[in-house]
Amino acid sequence: MEQLSTTTSDFSLCPHFAKTFEILGKKWNGLIIEVLLNEHEARFKDLACQVEKCSDRVLCERLRELEDEEIIERVLDGGHSSRPAYRLTQSGLELAPIMDAVHDWSKKWR
Numbered sequence: 473m474e475q476l477s478t479t480t481s482d483f484s485l486c487p488h489f490a491k492t493f494e495i496l497g498k499k500w501n502g503l504i505i506e507v508l509l510n511e512h513e514a515r516f517k518d519l520a521c522q523v524e525k526c527s528d529r530v531l532c533e534r535l536r537e538l539e540d541e542e543i544i545e546r547v548l549d550g551g552h553s554s555r556p557a558y559r560l561t562q563s564g565l566e567l568a569p570i571m572d573a574v575h576d577w578s579k580k581w582r
Contacts, residue, residue, distance in 0.1 A: 495541055496567075500526045500534050502574070505560070508544060509568055513559040515549070543567070
């Protein structure tokens with residue numbers, strides 16, 4: 473019986489790449505970003521309607537995480553703290569070509 477040889481690889485994931493996938497790969501984050509790319513700004517209730525299957529609790533968590541990562545920002549509607557909205561920061565807006573590429577891939581393969 474032939475024995476398979478094993479080799480070690482010097483490959484390792486870039487920590488920046490791994491962190492990016494940790495953020496973007498988290499359930500609902502891509503959909504939240506997609507909504508904000510299309511709507512430019514959205515209130516919580518509007519995001520909840522667009523990302524239908526995400527519970528309010530999880531949506532709130534994801535928005536806080538994306539805000540902590542400086543991908544989105546919370547803005548006050550006319551100075552009313554009871555009506556905040558969310559929009560993408562510059563770094564969030566720069567995800568547009570990546571999201572376009574995901575759309576292209578999904579149309580082709582899914």
